[in-house]
Amino acid sequence: MPKPNRRVAICGGGIFRPDLWHGENAEEGVATAYQDLLRQCPNLEPDDIDAVMMSYFSDHLNQQLCMGWIIQDYLGLHNKPGYRVESGGSTPLDALINAYYLIQSGFFDVILIPGWEWMCEVDVASTNEMIASAADTDWDFPVGGYYNAYYAAMEVRHMQLYGETCEDLGRIAVKNHNNSTHIPFSQWLSQHGTAPITLEDYWKSRLVCWPYRVLNNAVMSEGACCILMAAEEKVNRFTDTPMWITGVGLGTDSMRPGDRTVDFVYAGFKDEAKIYPDFVKIPKTPYPDMANFASLHVAAKRAYAQAGITNPLKEIDLMELFTPYDGVELCLYEDLGLCGRGEGKYMIREGIVEYGGECPVLLSGGLTSTGHPVGATTLYYTTFLYWQLAGKVKEMCGPDGLQVPNAKRALITGHGGTGCQGGVIIFERD
Amino acid sequence: MEEEKGLTEIKLKVRSVKRERERKYRDYPAVVDKSTAAHDFWEPIVHLGLWDIKGHQIVKGPWGGGTVEQAKKRAPKEFMVIDRASFALYSHSYGLVSPFFRGLLEGKLMGTKCPKCGTVYCPPRAHCWNPQCKVADCFDNWVDLPSAGIIHTFTVQCLAAAPFEHMLPFSMGWVQVDGADTTLSMLLHIRPKELFIGKKVNIEFMPKESRKGDLMDLYAVAAIQDEKPPEWACLQKDPKEMESVENSTKATLEFIKNRYGIDNSPETRGW
Numbered sequence: 001m002p003k004p005n006r007r008v009a010i011c012g013g014g015i016f017r018p019d020l021w022h023g024e025n026a027e028e029g030v031a032t033a034y035q036d037l038l039r040q041c042p043n044l045e046p047d048d049i050d051a052v053m054m055s056y057f058s059d060h061l062n063q064q065l066c067m068g069w070i071i072q073d074y075l076g077l078h079n080k081p082g083y084r085v086e087s088g089g090s091t092p093l094d095a096l097i098n099a100y101y102l103i104q105s106g107f108f109d110v111i112l113i114p115g116w117e118w119m120c121e122v123d124v125a126s127t128n129e130m131i132a133s134a135a136d137t138d139w140d141f142p143v144g145g146y147y148n149a150y151y152a153a154m155e156v157r158h159m160q161l162y163g164e165t166c167e168d169l170g171r172i173a174v175k176n177h178n179n180s181t182h183i184p185f186s187q188w189l190s191q192h193g194t195a196p197i198t199l200e201d202y203w204k205s206r207l208v209c210w211p212y213r214v215l216n217n218a219v220m221s222e223g224a225c226c227i228l229m230a231a232e233e234k235v236n237r238f239t240d241t242p243m244w245i246t247g248v249g250l251g252t253d254s255m256r257p258g259d260r261t262v263d264f265v266y267a268g269f270k271d272e273a274k275i276y277p278d279f280v281k282i283p284k285t286p287y288p289d290m291a292n293f294a295s296l297h298v299a300a301k302r303a304y305a306q307a308g309i310t311n312p313l314k315e316i317d318l319m320e321l322f323t324p325y326d327g328v329e330l331c332l333y334e335d336l337g338l339c340g341r342g343e344g345k346y347m348i349r350e351g352i353v354e355y356g357g358e359c360p361v362l363l364s365g366g367l368t369s370t371g372h373p374v375g376a377t378t379l380y381y382t383t384f385l386y387w388q389l390a391g392k393v394k395e396m397c398g399p400d401g402l403q404v405p406n407a408k409r410a411l412i413t414g415h416g417g418t419g420c421q422g423g424v425i426i427f428e429r430d
Numbered sequence: 431m432e433e434e435k436g437l438t439e440i441k442l443k444v445r446s447v448k449r450e451r452e453r454k455y456r457d458y459p460a461v462v463d464k465s466t467a468a469h470d471f472w473e474p475i476v477h478l479g480l481w482d483i484k485g486h487q488i489v490k491g492p493w494g495g496g497t498v499e500q501a502k503k504r505a506p507k508e509f510m511v512i513d514r515a516s517f518a519l520y521s522h523s524y525g526l527v528s529p530f531f532r533g534l535l536e537g538k539l540m541g542t543k544c545p546k547c548g549t550v551y552c553p554p555r556a557h558c559w560n561p562q563c564k565v566a567d568c569f570d571n572w573v574d575l576p577s578a579g580i581i582h583t584f585t586v587q588c589l590a591a592a593p594f595e596h597m598l599p600f601s602m603g604w605v606q607v608d609g610a611d612t613t614l615s616m617l618l619h620i621r622p623k624e625l626f627i628g629k630k631v632n633i634e635f636m637p638k639e640s641r642k643g644d645l646m647d648l649y650a651v652a653a654i655q656d657e658k659p660p661e662w663a664c665l666q667k668d669p670k671e672m673e674s675v676e677n678s679t680k681a682t683l684e685f686i687k688n689r690y691g692i693d694n695s696p697e698t699r700g701w
Contacts, residue, residue: 021454123450123473129480129591138524139553142481142644143602143615144587144594152585153603160583160627160664166671191456207678210586210622210665254559258604258613261582262549264560290583290604 004306007232008103009242010427012040013383016116017185018223018371026056026067026118027074029224033376034075034114037226041238044228048237050108052082055095055115056375060130062118071114081108088134089322090421091115092225092378093414097248097423099229109231116224117373127220134417136256147324148217150418152209154257155327158291159211162342164330166211170202171348172326173215173368179355180365182402183384187221188369211327218324218367225379241390246409247309247426249302251295257418260290287341293328295422296413297335303411303424304337313338313352316426317407318360318388320381322415324367332413333361336424355402363388363402378414382427385410389429480593483642484513493526512643524643526556526569534647537635539575541610542568550575552610577633578653579607579614586622586665586675588682596690599682605631605650617649619701622675624652626663651701 014037016022016029024032038044052075054068064070068084085095092115099111119127132146140150158164174197180186181194197215205214228238235242254260266288288294300312309315319336323329330344338359339347347353353361364370364384367377387396389410393403407429414423451469488508492501510528511521524531530553533540541552546563552575557565584603594600601620604613616633618625631650641647659666666672683695693699 120454123592125590125592125595128589129593132591137481138522139645140615141591142646143617144590144597144600145602145615146591148589149585149587149602152587153583156585156664157583157627160662165668203674206588207675208587208589210588210675210678211671256553256612256615258553258582258615259559261606261613262611264562 005104005106007235007244008100009230009232009235009239009244010382010386011228011230011235011238011242012037013228013379013386014038014040014226015185015380015383016224017190018187018219018221018373018376018380019190020187020219020221021120022118022222026062026116026222026224027070029118029222030071030114030116030226031074033116033224033226034112037112037228041228043237046077048110048234049077049080049112051099051102051111052077052080053095053099053102053111053113054082054084054375055092055113055379056084056117057086057088057091058117058119058130058374060133061127062121071116075114077112087414087421088416089324089374089377090414090416090423091375092382093322093412093423093425094250094421095375096227096229096378096382096425097250100245100248100425103229103231109234111229113227113229113379114224115226115376115379117375117377118222119220119373120222124220140256140258147418148209148212150257151325151327152212154290154418155211155325155331157289158327158331161291162345164345167199168330168345168348169211169216169326170199170213172329173202173213174199175348175354176326176329176362176365177215177369179363179402180369182363182397182400183365183370184397185371185380186365186369187219187223187371188365212325216326216368218372219369221371221373223371223373223376223380225376225383227379227382239390241386241392241429243386243389243410243427243429245425246428247303247305247307247424249299249304249306249424251297251299251302251422253293253295253419253422255417255420257290260288260294263288263294266294288335290418292331292341293335293415293419293422295419296332296415296424299413299422299424300336303426307409307426307428309426312336312411313359316359316409316411318363318385318404319411320364320366320378320385320413321361322367322378322381322413323362324372324415326368328415328419329361329366336411336413355404360402360404363404378412382412382425385412385427389427480515482515482593483644484515484519486510486512486643487521488528488532510643527554529572530554531643534635534645535638535641535643537638537641539577539607539633539648540572541575541607543571543573544568545571550610551612552607552614553612573609575610576608577635579605579610579631579633579650581618581625581627581629581631581650582606582613583627584618584625586625586679588678596686596692597694598686599679599694601625603650605633607633614645616645619649619651621696621701622679623666623672624657624659625665626659629657629659630654 016033393401542554544558630653
């Protein structure tokens with residue numbers, strides 16, 4: 001475990017809200033988010049920014065290569081060192097971790113992380129096709145595959161092994177959509193208003209790929225977010241309520257989920273490989289197979305070790321998980337060690353992850369409701385966590401905001417491909 | 431050299447759907463609309479035939495690392511290079527696992543076996559990924575595999591990416607081919623009410639003349655006719671769930687009929 005050289009904090013986030021469509025194009029949207037950040041951090045001068053770490057995943061959704069250059073130029077920051085980080089859905093989380101590494105290295109003190117995605121220029125079926133080209137196009141795509149289907153099949157395996165039901169997936173969907181109505185920047189709120197939904201609404205929503213219904217799947221969005229990260233020496237200039245990064249972890253897994261039946265690099269999970277819940281009769285499989293997420297499991301272990309966390313459920317106040325499909329959330333309860341393997345279903349059934357529960361998960365609503373413009377996604381949810389730890393939720397979201405009282409420590413994940421890439425960051429306040 | 435046959439493209443009658451755009455620009459009506467005709471014309475066209483293999487070549491070339499001279503000294507290998515349309519016509523090499531795809535054209539299923547650790551790969555790997563084996567060469571170590579396997583997992587799709595939309599509804603999944611250690615993704619020509627994890631399947635090939643050299647050349651069918659899923663099977667366990675899947679697939683069939691003029695019902699296509 002390398003010893004960090006100095007403390008690094010998130011000093012604020014600026015938002016251009018996610019929606020199904022914006023009249024503004026990407027650079028105008030990022031500029032709007034940057035303006036918002038400048039308002040949040042009134043002392044921030046462009047000269048303070050040492051480098052720019054850009055987060056966006058697609059080149060083909062807008063038929064524009066090197067959009068990062070457009071963005072840097074548009075913000076007037078084109079005299080700064082800067083480049084793009086890309087790793088599918090994990091892009092924004094990896095951009096954050098990359099910026100953290102650079103500040104730790106001592107080369108830079110203050111880094112701006114702009115993230116964006118404009119996903120709705122092409123129709124949904126074509127967007128799905130373009131995103132699916134992040135899967136193996138020789139082996140997993142040509143059989144009618146795309147991410148909804150891959151994740152659905154993976155969830156079917158988890159469901160068969162551990163016995164959660166479609167209703168459990170529905171409960172997660174209802175929780176997240178209703179949390180989303182408390183976020184005034186939410187795409188769900190923009191499209192559907194603030195009326196809460198029920199399990200009945202869930203059953204009525206259209207089946208996409210069994211067991212996933214429309215309400216279980218990430219939305220397509222356009223939106224942008226800018227995060228400011230700084231070394232401890234500079235933090236006070238920008239904020240009185242820094243959110244310190246106290247643990248980071250990255251993980252990867254096989255490109256094709258189908259290969260995870262013989263995942264040699266994860267043969268190290270020997271202790272966990274033996275764990276089977278009593279009710280599993282058939283078929284048996286070693287952890288994680290293609291049912292759970294090894295990349296997130298190792299990423300969390302690394303982050304917990306750095307932050308000194310031994311009991312995440314007790315020691316972390318709230319979590320923002322990157323869950324493009326609701327089964328991922330259920331699996332991550334297990335992979336992040338909030339509960340034992342196969343026990344994810346009890347976390348939602350017993351309300352542990354609801355607002356007011358022991359460890360609320362996705363008070364933001366997350367990717368299935370509040371929005372998922374890929375490159376901006378984790379940056380939004382980092383901003384929401386920043387408000388939580390700063391105690392500013394009511395100030396930013398209004399009196400209905402779901403502030404966790406006295407929140408001190410939070411966790412966020414990133415998740416790319418079919419769990420091919422994963423990352424975890426632990427945030428803490430003073 | 432085999433004589434090249436003329437191109438046959440699927441011709442589909444397609445009706446445009448406007449719903450999506452109306453959902454996007456929901457706040458106000460359009461001020462000027464000189465785009466609906468373009469969408470009517472282009473949207474269906476771009477959905478057709480993408481990712482479909484239009485042709486292929488088998489070409490000889492040098493292989494392996496080292497210097498140019500070292501590479502040229504080795505006996506060349508044959509690579510299958512497919513033509514796949516997506517924004518442009520890509521000529522993409524299947525690399526050292528080309529024999530697998532040439533096998534598909536012949537209706538044969540093959541895997542590679544690592545000479546060091548003995549792992550059998552299907553999908554084949556040209557080099558072993560077991561870190562102990564240090565990317566050992568597997569590409570000259572092919573094993574014939576039977577056309578039979580077990581469903582590792584599956585889904586029932588009522589929505590698909592653009593190139594496959596006209597085939598809806600269908601099921602894809604991963605199948606562990608007998609004798610292989612990894613699992614291969616493929617279409618499952620099996621009705622939802624019969625689908626379960628652990629089900630034995632046979633792998634069948636498309637008629638020889640319509641094989642193109644990708645995984646669409648094969649599909650899985652039930653090994654046991656009219657097999658009743660076991661009581662623990664997660665899809666059929668809850669009759670309410672099964673009913674909802676059947677209603678959704680029916681609605682999807684209706685949508686595809688309206689949009690593409692194609693009848694994908696089990697009665698016509700047999701699964």
